[in-house]
Amino acid sequence: MLAVNFLLLAAVLFSIGVYGVIARRNAVMVLMSIELILNSVNLNLIAFSLMHGVADGQVFALYVIAIAAAEVGVGLAMVLMIYRNRRSIALDELSEMKG
């Protein structure tokens, strides 16, 4: 079944993304991992859209892409500011928000 392949690929991508978010120290890598997660979700949406023959999922995927672009823009700006202040973007060193 074609859809199963899509879903498998999406699951793999999702897992890689989750691993990246949790395990990577580099903030840029974390952002890229988030992109992976989002794209895996997009893949799922489109796969189900194909499966059911309804365009809703594809439209929704377009929205996710637009939002993701904005999110990356904001995230990269934050990373840039962090780099300017600390000369480093290692996330494990960032613990000022500790409660």
Place this chain on the structure above:
Amino acid sequence: MFAADTSRALELTSGWFLENAWLAGLLPVIGFALIIGLGKRMPMKGAEIGLASMAATLVVTVGAAIQWMQRVNSAEGPGEEATGLVQAFGRSLPRAAEGGEAEPFIAPVVKTWVWWQNSGLEFGIGSSIDGLAALLLALVAFITLLVQIFSLDYIRNDRRYTHFFASITLFSGGMLIMLMAENMVQLILGWEIMGLTSFMLIGHWWEEEANSRAALKAFFTVRVGDVGLLVGTAIIFFGANQWAVDNLDSNGFNISAIQAWALSGEADTQFLLWGAVALFIAAIGKSGQFPLHTWLPDAMAGPTPVSSLLHSSTMVVAGVFLVARIYPVFWEGFNIGTGGLSFIAIIGAITIVIAALLAFVQDDIKKVLAYSTVSQLGYMMLGLGTGAWLPAVFHIFTHAFFKCALFLCAGSISHSGSHHSFDMKKDMGGLRKKMPVTFAAWIVSTLALTGVFPFAGFWSKDEIIDNVGNNGYTFLMWVALGGAALTAMYMTRATYLTFFGEPRGAAAGEHHQHDTDVEAEEHELEEATVGAPEPRSLGAAAATHGGGGSAGGDHDDHGDHGDHGDHGPHESGPLLLVPIVILAFLAVVAGFANPTPLASRFGEGVELIKTYVEPRAEAVVVDDFLASGPGDSLILVDVPAAAPAAEAEGDGAAKTGCGFTSPEAGTVCFFPAVSHAEPKFAKILLSLGIVAAGYAVAIAFCVAYYGRRDKRLVGLTERNKALRGGFLFLKNKYYLDALYENVIVRAVAHPIAKAAYWINQHVLDATVDGVGVGARRTGQWVYDNIDQKVVDGAVNGSGFAASEAGHAMQSTQSGKVSQYGALLFGAAAVAAIVLVIVNVS
């Protein structure tokens, strides 16, 4: 506007000015607000706003008066409507008494807005114009405008110039609002505005204690009467309301409804009697009738323009107007129609005589005029109290002109002739050559006041006297005639002291001989130190004046004394003289507005006031009454069916018509059928003769006493005990002031004050203290138990709980992003597993 469902439907014309006469009340109020708000920044310091608003008011009121005349003419029949003033003046209207057709009642033009309503009771504000209102509105606006022009120069450089114009504009506004009142509530409103602003104006120079005391006295004395107004309005309301609701779909405050109720024959006589008594007490207070006249001469403490306005056409006329306005209440309440000796007539007659006698012992020229006003108001009241409604109203009209002129003359004399003094004996005398125009105006106005043919006062005062006699009050007629002689005498005395004889004091220029550069300071000093004027003999006054200064109580103090380049007495400037001359001219001709003795020769058309002002005593059918509020007129259709009012032709003949017999069912009357005296040549000669005798006696006395200083007369009051007693009795104003202040106020007010103090200390304070202690204890308990334990406990507890929860959760907030991510995804995974399990099973 009027239904035309009978063959003789009444088609009355109206007009823009009649419909919008409420503007006359609104414009001065707007003017007042503008002067207060912007006056000081204007080039003429607000005076121009006052003049403009009053000129606009004059246009509206005169327009309304002319349109009212057209309305009256239009009632005579279609196709004959008069179109202008000239035609209106030239018309001769047939009277019912002459066998002409019965003249229909002319309904007033009403325009009001409801501003408050509660359970069917509606209060409107607006205008209700009939002949009486139209006449007096135009009169007040005209007099006020002239007085304002006079004031431009008279109080120039005054320290409260702007406020003066603001107050005087609002004052006239109050009078106009009262005159156009459609219901008693609006009448009270205007009445009280006048009370307040008269207080402001009389106390205009409040820095001197005498002035502020005079203002307070005026205010409180009038307040005594105002209680009567409120009580009387309430009595009439409770008496008339049900009838008005049932018959006219109106209410007990509506003046037309009150008039109709009083004449309906269904009114409770007790309500009528006590309502009339209470309302007349209000009129006594406002119009300075005995025994509440004492405030009026003290009101001379205000600037002279204020006195002239107060005493000619506004404040003091308000009481007379009140009686004239709801005349049916007094007519029925006091049985005027059947010749009852009414409270009003008695008070009026007493006032005529006592005020005229008081005028003899005054040294202050303004106080002579003040008592003269009181006396003339007595004539008006006497006329109203004996059924002579028309002559009384006519006397308001003529009196306004000559009394205003006399006061303005007094102002002119003090301004230019006697250096701001009003003391005739000290600072005047011989002014006729120095002030010829003022002198001429004074003489003309004096002749008008004393009722000399053919000046204005003759026509009105003689009419009152004639009608009083004609209505059966012979004794009161002789009292009035005696009052006329007294008037001639005291005015002769005032004229002689002011304009004849040797110049004295300031009139001789003495005030300026020793002070040219330090005058202002000295003047201030004098005012601070000099008390009430002492009665002095003439020679002593003239001899000591040079060093003694002038009497402080008699001053019109200007704050700044303006140009003193021209010392000594001189004629006043044009701004003072023009109003005086106009008024003096009217004092000559105003009587020809209603020359009743000429009516037999020229027809009744010459009696303009009678034709246009006196309401017709005809019953009218209440066809319908518009339900949309008190603002709408009655729809009236005249009925020939109602018995026409029979003029009193012979003695003993039973009178019928409005005011005598109840109107037929379905019809109402608004005015009683007052009778009019037939002028008789002999009576006119009699009154003229009495006045002439008064003049002759007074002139002889003045020349002998003041001029030649006849030994038989000088010091007579010191030698003869009886005369001395009389003199002191008058000098002390019948001890009424002493009675009020020392006896009544002390006897009544002091125990009351003591009792009030005791109650205050022992009852009120104890209560207040008890409440305070109780409240404090309760408060302490509440603080200890509820505030501290419950409220604070809840607040602290929630804060503590939040704090502990935060500490417990603190460890999760490591600050590490990856840890947050792990938690997030872990939670998402758990949630997903739960979801799958739930959905699958």
